[in-house]
Amino acid sequence: EPGRRIDLLLEAARDASGRLADEEAIGHYRRALAIASGTPDAPEGPGREPDLRRSALIGLDLAGQLRHVGERAEARRLLDQVVARARELDEPELLARVAITLYRDGFLSDHDASTKDLLAEAHRRITGKEGQDGLSDDRLAQELTIHIMAVARRGSDDEALAFSLWARHDSVWGIGSAVERLALTDELTVVGRRTGHQDMELHAAAMRWVALLELGDPAFLDQYRTFARLAELTELPWFALGAAVDAGLIASLQGRFAEATAALEDDALSLDGCDRATFGFMGHHLHWALHLLRGHFAEAEEVLRGLRGSGYPCPGLLEAVTAVEQGDAAPALRLIAEHADRPAPYPRAYLPLWLRLLAQTAALTGDPRLIARAEDELTPYTGQWIVSLSGCDISGPVDLWLGMLAAARDDRDAAAAALIEAAASSDRLGARPWAVRSRLHLAQVLLARGGADDEARRLLHDVAREAGELALDHWASEAAAALRTASAPASAGPPQNRAENRAADRTDDRPTEPTDSTKPTESTRPTDSTEPTESVTPAAPAAHAEFRRNGPVWQLGWGGVTVHVPDAKGLRDLHSLLGLPGTDVPAVRLLAPEGGELVLAAGQLGGDPVLDDEAKRRYKQHLDRLDAAMDRAAARDDARQVEAYDRERQALLDELRTAAGLGGRARRLGDQTERARKTVTARIRDTLRKLDPLHPALAAHLRASVTTGTTCAYRPDPTPDWQL
Structure with missing residues (x-):
C-alpha cells in the first residue's frame, strides 16, 4: 500500500539521518516524494492519484536534509515548489508550515525578503487580519506557531503538533524564554514517547538541559546526563556527536579545559570542514569560545581568520567580542553604530551574545547612554545566564555584566551586590572560570569603594590561586596587578579599567600563593536545629565586630575578616537581635x-x-x-x-x-x-547557611549565640561591641 511504503521510507530516512548517512537519507526522502507525487518514476507508476499535501510535507523534510549537506540551491528550488503547491491547494495551515520552515532555516542567519513576505501572507490567511506587514519576522512566526499548535491539538495530529512545538521553541529562543521552552520540551518528550520517535525525545532532552542552565539551575547537569544516557542507548552517531559536543561545553563551563579540548577533536567538528555545513562553522565557533574563555586571544583570532570562508553568518560579532575582551572597544563601537537603527541586529540565536557585547562595551567605555541601554536590556533577567546558539555559547551570568555596568557608573554598592550574586550563581553551577571572573571584579569594586581592603585582598588571593589552578593566566595576571595596587601607597590610585590594568602588568609575574593568614577557614556546616549546640564554641569577641547595612549590601566584620553580602530578611532579623543582646524578641x-x-x-x-x-x-x-x-x-x-x-x-x-x-x-x-x-526561623537559618562559605567564623558565632522560636534572642558570652 503506497501510504505504508511512504511511512517506512520516512522512518528509514530519519534513521539514516541519525547515523549521519546523509546521502542515504536523501535517497529515501526522494523515493517517498516520488510516491506521494505520483511521478512516472515512482514504483507504482504514473497512474496513481498523487497525495499533494503529503508530497508538500515530504518536500519540506527533503529540503531540510539538502540544507544539512550544503545543497542550498536545490533546497531552495524544492521549497519554491512546495510554496506553489500550498497556494495551489489553498491550505492556509500548509502555507504557514512552509513559511515557518523557511523562518527556522534562517535561525542562524538573516531572513530574506521572500521569507518575510511569505510569513506575512500566511499570517494574513490564517488570522484574517490585514495591515500586519509591519510586524517583525519573530512576531509573525510566533503567532503562526500558536495557531498551528491549536489546530494540531484539536485534530490529534501528533506530527503537526511536534512540528509546531519545535517551531514555537525556535521562534521564542532567547534570553528570558527558558521557562516556556522547558514546558515545550516536556510536551515534546511526551509526544516523542507516544509516537515512538526517539529522536524527538532525545532532542527535547538536549534542549532541556540548556534551558535549565539559562535559569541558573544546577539540575542542568542531571538533565545532561539523562540526555547522554539516552544518546548512548540509541547508538546513533548524530546523537553521540551531540552528547560529545555538550560534554565539551559543560567541561569548558566548569574549567575542565583538557576535556573540552578533547571533545572538540571529533572529526565532525574539524576546522578543515565537514559534510554538514552547519557543523563546519559551528566547529569554528566552539573552538573560538573555548580559546576566549581561557584568555588565549592569539588562538581565538586565528580561528576568526577562518570564519569568513566557512559560511559563518556573524563573524563581525565575534571579532568585536574578542577585541573588547582585550580592552579594545573600537570594533564594538563601530558595530553598535552600524546597527543603531535596528531593533534586532542579529538573528535570535545570536541576540544573547549581542547583549553580552553591548554590556561589556558599555562597561569598558563608561558611556552613560550605552550603560543605560544595556541595563535596560539585562535587568529583567537577573539570576539567569546568557546562552546563545542553542547552548553552544555560554557568556556567563547576567549579574556579572550588571555588576560591571553598575561599577562603570560608580554605583559600587549595586555592583558589589550583583557580583556577589554572580559568583554565587557560578558556584552553584560549578562554573569555576566565571566564579573567578566575578570575584576578581568584586575585589576591584571593593578596592575602589574603600573600607574593605582586607576582604578585597583576600578575594584577590583566592582569585590568583584558583586562576592559577585553571591556567587562566590572564585573570591571574590581573589579580596580581590589583594586589600590587592594593599594597601601593594610596596616592597611586587603582587603574580605572581592565585595559589599564593589563597595560600596567606586562610582565609574566605570577601571584604568590596566599599565606595561611589569608586562606579562608574551613566552613562549619549548618545543623538542622536552630538551638545552640555544644559542638560549636563561640568565637571570642574580636576588636572588629560589624553588622551594618549600606543600601542593598550588608558589611559584616568578625575576627579581622570583612565580607559584603546582598540584603536579605534574615540579615535584618539578625541585625535586630544583635542590637538587643540578651533580650527575648517576639518573632x-x-x-x-x-x-x-x-x-x-x-x-x-x-x-x-x-x-x-x-x-x-x-x-x-x-x-x-x-x-x-x-x-x-x-x-x-x-x-x-x-x-x-x-x-x-x-x-x-x-x-x-x-x-x-x-x-x-x-x-x-x-x-x-x-x-x-x-517564617523567622527559616529566614535566619537560610541566612546562616549562605553565610557559611563566605564567613564561616561569623556564621559559627551566630549559630552558637542565636536562638529562634516564638521568641528569638542573641546571647553571646561575652557580648562583642558591635558596630550596627
Missing part, C-alpha cells in the same frame, strides 16, 4: 517590624480571634493617624518621613489581610504567632 515583631506595638500586641493575645471589634477599631484609628501624619510630612516635602509612615501603614495592612484567613474566615491569633515562628 511577630521580627516578622513585621514596621507595624509597631499594635502588631506585636496582636500576635501575643493567644487563641482569641484576631479581628474582634476592639482590634478593628484600634487598627482603623492607627491607620487614620498614619494617613494624617503622611499628609503633614508630604506638605513639608519630607520624603524620608513619608516613606517611613508608608512602610508602617503597609505592615498594618498586611496584618489585616493575614488576619482575615482563607475564605474570609477569622484567623486565630495563635496562627499568627506560629506563622511568625516558622
